[in-house]
Amino acid sequence: MSSAEATATPTPTIDFRTSPDRYHHWTTSYDGAIATVHMAVSPDHGLMGDYELKTNSYDLGVDIELNDIVQRLRFEHPEVKVVVLTGGLDKIFCAGANIQMLAGSTHGHKVNFCKFTNETRNAIEDATANSRQTWLAAVNGTAAGGGYELALACDEIILIDDRASAVSLPELPLLAVLPGTGGLTRVVDKRLVRRDLADAFATKTEGVRGKTAMQWGLVDHVAPASSFDDAVNERAEARASGSDRPTNVAGIELVPLRRSIDGDTVSYDNVIVAIDRATGTATFTIDAPSDPQPTTGDQLAAAGADGWLLSTVRQLDDAVLHLRFNETDVGTWMFTTVGSADAVTQAEAVLGSDAEHWLVREVRLFWARTLKRIDVSARTLMAGVEPGSCFTGTLAELLLAADRSFMLEGTWEDEDDPPPPATITLTEANRGWYPMSNGLSRLETRFWKRADAYDRAAKTIGSALTATEALDAELITFAPDDLDWHDEIRLALEERNSFSPDALTGMEANYRFPGPETMETKIFSRLTAWQNWIFQRPNAAGPDGALRRFGTGSRPDYDPNRV
Amino acid sequence: MALVDINAKIPNNVDLAGDRRLQRALEQWQPKFIRWWEDLGPSAFKRNPVFLRTAIDVGRDGWANFDHVEMPDYRWGVFLAEPEPDRKIAFGDHKGTDVWQEVPGEYRSELQRLIVVQGDTEPASVEQQRHLSLTAPSLYDMRNLFQVNVEEGRHLWAMVYLLHRYFGRDGRDEADEMLERHSGDADNPRILGAFNEETPDWLSFYMFTYFTDRDGKYQLASLRESAFDPLSRTCDFMLKEEAHHMFVGTSGVTRVVQRTAELMNEHGTDDVHPHGGLNLDLLQKYINFHYSVSLDLFGAETSTNAANYFAAGLKGRFQEERRDDDHLLKTSYRDVPTVDGEGADSRIASREVTQLSALNETLRDDYIEDCRKGLDRWNRTLASAGIDFTFALPHSAFNREVGVFRDHKVSPDGRLLSNGQWNESVESWLPTADDRAHVGSLMKGVTEPGVMAGWVAPPAQGIHQKPVEYDYVKL
Ligand SMILES: [Fe+2]
């Protein structure tokens, strides 16, 4: 009962692994503590389909490179304290997502694309806030739609005042959709633009220029062309001085990620993903480290990209993105782990003991971002805890991220030399090292407003819990024994595979994020849900809708009924 | 339990000895079953050896082994009919593809529900009949009662096997609950209403085995068509045993009719009550009651559940594979009854719906046809005794609690009635308290081998070539 159609038309694999020598659209220049990222999109290097990436408009390929840039700046350039993001074309900062690309994409691709671009913008904010690598937008030309949203992800926006360049969110009046990467949210929640002005702004096709933009709060500074570079430099220097990033420290190179795809198995060094198409399930197996891992930040830096903590999260991150885009009909991700729980505890200890070290901080933040990627993935998340697994601390986050978890009660009784029963162990890692998008740890989210339950679970920190104890501590969902294990999991996976994927995505997204709203949760829930609805409506996507009519010269024909 | 013992203790053809998981599940359940049997199984003659048939294999010789057994030592076994090689799904959306040897997760809850509903009826009838042995009209009849009881017990085992083997923890919980619900228990009743009524006397028992066990036959026959092969094979084997239960009903009512005819002729009167017999009009009322209650068991005339079960391949029609149609039933139509108009103007009419939505009605029709055969036989008994009386099945709208007629009063000949009209005549259509009291007054246990109570004729022959006067139950 798997969908044969989806596999019958193979689409080229989208690869998220890249490196500066392969970029088409970006260059970065370094000057001490300040790096400048130039966006100069090559029109001929669209990732898929025949559209031209004119006027610094972007598609997924452009954003894959940007994502790589954000990552490398953090890991390879500890000395960079400020990143200036600027346009590399004349009079244009960025024109946003390419409309032809959007018009020619499936709904699924659009949604996936928006999610990924949102995550990259969140990563930019995360770099500013937590890596102390501050992003500034030097808006040296027009920033329209997604272009302005990119600037919004930066901590300061400096707009050139040349009587022509404007910032704008023209999606609504031009295309009858919403800005898809957090623009509406950030205008009011981050930039604190008054909502009536924000309304005027987002319905004004041509946007807002110069001083008005500053008065409304849409940008932080304006400077004429003649002094624009100086103004940017001044802000960059000022922000660099406030950073705690080290100065004379070498970065670590994010060496190419080894990955092989053999049929339905995707293998990395520490992560293997096996796809079962019959049940639409991808089973992740994550290996614990087999050697002792660094105990200080400096040792961690010496181990570089090969250290278990960093290599594993890179692999996991790539696997998640690979599955999201290339295996869209594999609807369930089952997380499993193999190896010594003690080795995981030992490996992650440095994240607590040397937390101030720049690389330690980066590794922890990377895990947090990847775990968040998992949280917002439109897939059913399950975890299976078997003997020989190591759901401990950092890896136990996967258990807490799961929509449902299974833990074997007891052990495999048929084996001649049965392994000891499975256990799980919470560590300090579960108490806030990896906040979710709602700002809470997964443990706090699980026990939202149930302080007793939270305390009961938190009290187990450091103890290896058997299935019964884990059930008592409310850390797992079901604990079948040896006799039921395989059937229970098979039936759960098959049943899941029989439900509507759309309804499941909606249900899961509603259940995963109890608790407070943040800018991120608003972007991933409110904005995304509205946007996905609007994208499906005839006023946008119908034959007479704005997306289809855009650029044809004829006006869209709207159904006047409000829904 | 040692492996060698387990096959002897629980005869089976499901490789119980090789299935540790199943063994453990059944080992935990079996003592609960025995406790249930002791508490709610037959209330008397618990330790008397009974001449019972035990299935020890599915083959020609294996399924009918006769010997005297004390019922708690009965070897309840687990048997599936032999697999049909390369069996394909015969109907519904998966038609033509291989049948399933495991439960597809997609249909887990539906299949589990079907099995639980069927399984729940099996112990229910044992509970309903638990006091009947005290008033058995002969040892032969007492033995038949116990045979039906142990086999209903085995049918429970058959359903529990499926739950244990294929439905994991949920299945085990359901299997336990089948022993926790009790017929007539106000707080924890059996699932289907008809199985919460006591079977108060032997006439009711004969009627129950004729009409209500026959519903079981049709339910099992439609589950035998299931794409879930283990369920199909289980039901196939159960149907063999069910045939005996219906034999008890058919022959039981025949013997009552025969005895009434004898008394009528002997005393030259229609009213044989003073002579320790049962009048024909009283028998007709019992027929009316048991038949109409059993019709309800088939459910409403149109049913999306039944349609879904069919489309999914979970439950077919009676003899699905012998039917000559597309086995999808989405584009063919049939009439189902309906009531048009309001109040005094209302009348019974019909409306056309897809075959798919009318599967309950189709199964009910098949059942009704089958029920007629018994009536023909009883009428022949009367005719050959020279008595001018004909039993008839009431109209299918009569005395219904389920479906379109539940809010209507309808006479046995199919006339819509006002409440007043109904109340005026109901005593001539359904058993009254007096009728039941009279039947009750005749219920005196007879335990001398070969002797029959005065209201029922002896059977034409004994069981398994034994004479009628054989000591079927050793006292
Ligand atoms: Fe039965």
Ligand SMILES: [Fe+2]
């Ligand atoms: Fe039966």
